[in-house]
Amino acid sequence: MNNQTILIGFYKGLGDFINIVPILIELNKNFKLYVLVSPTIFPFIEHFNLTNGITFISFDTVSSGSYAGQLKLFFKLLATKFDFFFIAPDPQSKNTSRLIPIFARLLKIFKGKNSFVIVGSVFDRLSNFYDLRLPVSKLIPLLERNLQLFSLTNFLPSGFIPNLNIFKKLDCSPVKYDVVIHPGASSINRTLPLEYLESIVKCLTSKNLKIVLIGRDDDLKPYADMSTSVEFFSGPLSSMLSLIKGSRLIITMDSGFSHVASMLGMHHIVLMGPGDVRATPPSGVNSYVIHTKQQLECMPCNSNRCFRGSNVCLTTISPSQILNAVDLALNR
Helix, strand or coil: CCCCEEEEEEECCHHHHHCCHHHHHHHCCCCEEEEEECHHHHHHHHHCCCCCCEEEEECCCHHHCCHHHHHHHHHHHHCCCCCEEEECCCCCCCCCCCHHHHHHHHHHHHHCCCCCEEEEECCCCCHHHCCEEECCCCCCCHHHHHHHHHHCCCCCCCCCCCCCCCCCCCCCCCCCCCEEEECECCCHHHECCHHHHHHHHHHHHCCCCCEEEECCHHHHHHHCCCCCCCEEECCCHHHHHHHHHCCCEEEEECCHHHHHHHHHCCCEEEECCCCCCCCCCCCCCCEEEECCCCCCCCCCCCCCCCCCCCCHHHHCCCHHHHHHHHHHHHCC
16 A cells, blocks of 8 residues: 555546546555545445545535635645645546636645645646646546546556446346436536427337436426426435436436446437537447537537527437437347
8 A cells, every 4th residue: 555645636527526436446556545526426425335445525616616615625625634636637628627726726835835746637727737737638538538647647557447347236226217318417508408308208208118307306397397298206316326227228418327327338328419529428339429410610618508598509419310329229
């Protein structure tokens, strides 16, 4: 066991976190780890019992302007000893918030100039605040970006291949569905409009497929008035994951659930709206990524809101594109 301690962050979304888990498990063999995650990640951490040897620290998003939460985290980290602070690499189209490098540099000023080393991508905004700036490409998938970050510093063994089977121990739900749909991913720009989703559900139910919509209560509220008969599920994350594993197919936005399906080796269809397919693609032979056939100069914007006001990158994906992918997946 190495005597060095690593602080890693920030992981706000489930998809971002899932793509660092295999690397955390490997790093945990040789280093003491602190990992900064949003409160929404903790049910996932607890369900998969990832706390063995790893300390997870909750944060209010540093880039959100929650100053009380930032101060609380700042003072907590002032009292925490670590040797390296790795800043998680974001995709090119998103870019790390300017506040994160500033937060890291201020922390180092207060702790002392030799207290720890700040490590991040040279392509991040304000990367001059880092001590070690690495050529981590922002145009490759997230798992590969994380691999680059830790391989370039020799923190991972040579030739390391992440174990992507760690989630397959998940139990299946006793209730079986043909198709699970996750219609919203916590932002307007990654949420299917009611009329659009209803047209897709009608086509699927006409094929005698058993459908369920999943998500948080807030995610599912916009669909409460659907005229098409469909089931809803907004239970605990552990139950939601089991329900996904027990289904034949999941249709989801560019969200954490698409990465869950990838890790499980499941058939899954990802509706790629404002996201960058180069930087956040699901992996595996059972992935079907669908995006609009229109040439939109605003794509990918990676924004939470559509400046056009119509989610055009999602709503111009034709239902026939989705239905063709469903037929391919279920008959494969």
